[in-house]
Amino acid sequence: MSPFTVTRLLPSDDTTAALHADVRRGLGATPKSLPPKWFYDARGSLLFEQITELPTYYATRAERDLLSTRAGDIAEATGARTLIELGSGSSSKTRLLLDALPHLHTYIPVDVSESALRDAGTVLARERPALTVQALIADFTNRLTLPPAPGPRIVALLGSTIGNLMPVQRAAFYALVRELLEPGDTLLLGVDLVKSEDVLVAAYADQAVTGQFNANVLRVLNRELNADFDLDAFEHVALWDARRAWIEMRLRSRLAQTVKIPALDMAVSFAEGEDLLTEISAKFTVPGLASELRCAGLDLARWFCAPAQLVGLALATPVRSLHDCLHATGRSTACIR
Template sequence: MKLFEIAQFLKPEELDEALRADVSAGLTSQPKTLPPKWFYDDRGSELFTEITRLEEYYPTRRERAILAARAGEIASATGARTLVELGAGSGEKTRLLLDALGASLEAYVPVDVSGEYLRDAAEKIAAEYPALAVRPVAADYERHLSRIPGGPRKLVAFLGGTIGNMVPQERHGFLSAIRATLGPDDALLLGADLVKDEKRLVRAYDDERGVTAEFNRNVLRVINARLGADFVPEAFEHVAVWDPDDEWIEMRLRSRGRQEVRVEALDLTVRFADAEEMRTEISAKFRPERLEAELDAAGYTLAGFWTDPDGDFSLTLARPQKDHDSEEMSPGRLTVG
């Protein structure tokens, strides 16, 4: 097996500083909040992989089905020689793209915040694709986009519907920042969940086995371990609700009774009222026309749009707009046969 080093753009002290800042701001605000990126220590990454295999959690299966049916079209349309995957995770769906891109692909750059989890996934990819240069990067892709190595004919993949974890202003900034890294021959492949029946959406984030609940509470365990807090995770109930106005799911942690939590690294004492809720994640769902409008506003031209047969999930291929674009492709709803 080829040996490689993980490019460490996210140094431990930077990660600690960001965690302290986020937790301090979130626990002193009203209502209280915590960013979803802190779910993902090694245990959090394992729990999320387990979530993707649950019957209730359809997005991963639907996205995989689209990739299985359309990866060849994506490969032909992009001719990518470098694949950069933001939030790479286990890389299970990535193999469909790697296989479709074939011998023309020269380098794979998986980017994630969890270094050890990233190393394990990258080693497996390197073993399965010995001709491919695998260059893993431990980074916060919201902060380090400009430093992530690229290459000729780059395809940036942001899969799994993670774009929905950002509020609209954050999405615009993030998509614009990716756009700034793209050359005229590069492209973005974006996975986004679509608006559907409220009951199905809530079930996907509140499974019967309680895996999502454990994933949600894992953020408290991360804060305990990293900041010397004394959260009792079991003292918080997992809640998932649909916001019809913003068209997103909110995950929250609801305090079971009045309690007081000490965060030693911040010299902070936090009080929770009985049934007080703290938001830990949003997961926005999209309509095709909204996706097109947001990508256009961030400087992209649509080059392809695909859904699964039921219209549950979508993959969008977008290219950076040229200064004088005269022919913009209109995205039609393409379905898996």
């Protein structure tokens, strides 16, 4: 069996503290919002797996198919000996990369869920005795300390997860990744592309499964914070914001109501028709993505696109220095945030 270790970089009480902070900040603001990471308890993860099987939800299938056909090209372009996967979850799609990388020595999955890491890592260690698996319990949106591993390395963020970050959060993420990358390393980014509004809204508007998934964040608050959200008092809404090029998932209050959250000593009032933003899912164009990457000192080196322009995979490499980045883009330091 291959070496398999799990290292905790998050404090044991970090999840509780983060939930408290996010709820205080998000439900105390105008407009109200909550981060999408709180969808994903065991029930939410199961519901999301069901979403990926819906005929209208193209993203997961399209990315898996694209990885299946282009994993060999990615392997050839990178020559990677270490794969670092951010937000690894079950590591299911990553197996396509693991199979394609002939010289892979180390796999470093990074996730906030210890159970997901242990489940996936145990299976991989049994199936791939020559592979070193060094799992990290960590939040990839914060600075990471990675274990020593042979290069070249790929840092992968798949599943269109980058689209769930607000623009300022994306800029911060790119900057963190740029700090991790050494010469010869590569960022592999899975992105969802701008397409017709009908296709985009249909992918998120399903009431039966996606509606339950959206409302699951309220179940989490009820369970973890002893809140008294009435799930039937909220309606699942999906909207396309063409100006910002993102889908918004919201929970809309069906009536005027006040929700109590005893664990935080909060009472939150909702007007009839008031929305709670639970997720954005940004969609990209290739020029727009390349511009974002350049502002963080990353060059879009290779681009792989699915048929029908549904999703894409970007390979980005570090620019040698900030001076090189500014010279290449003709931008001022204002674009580096």
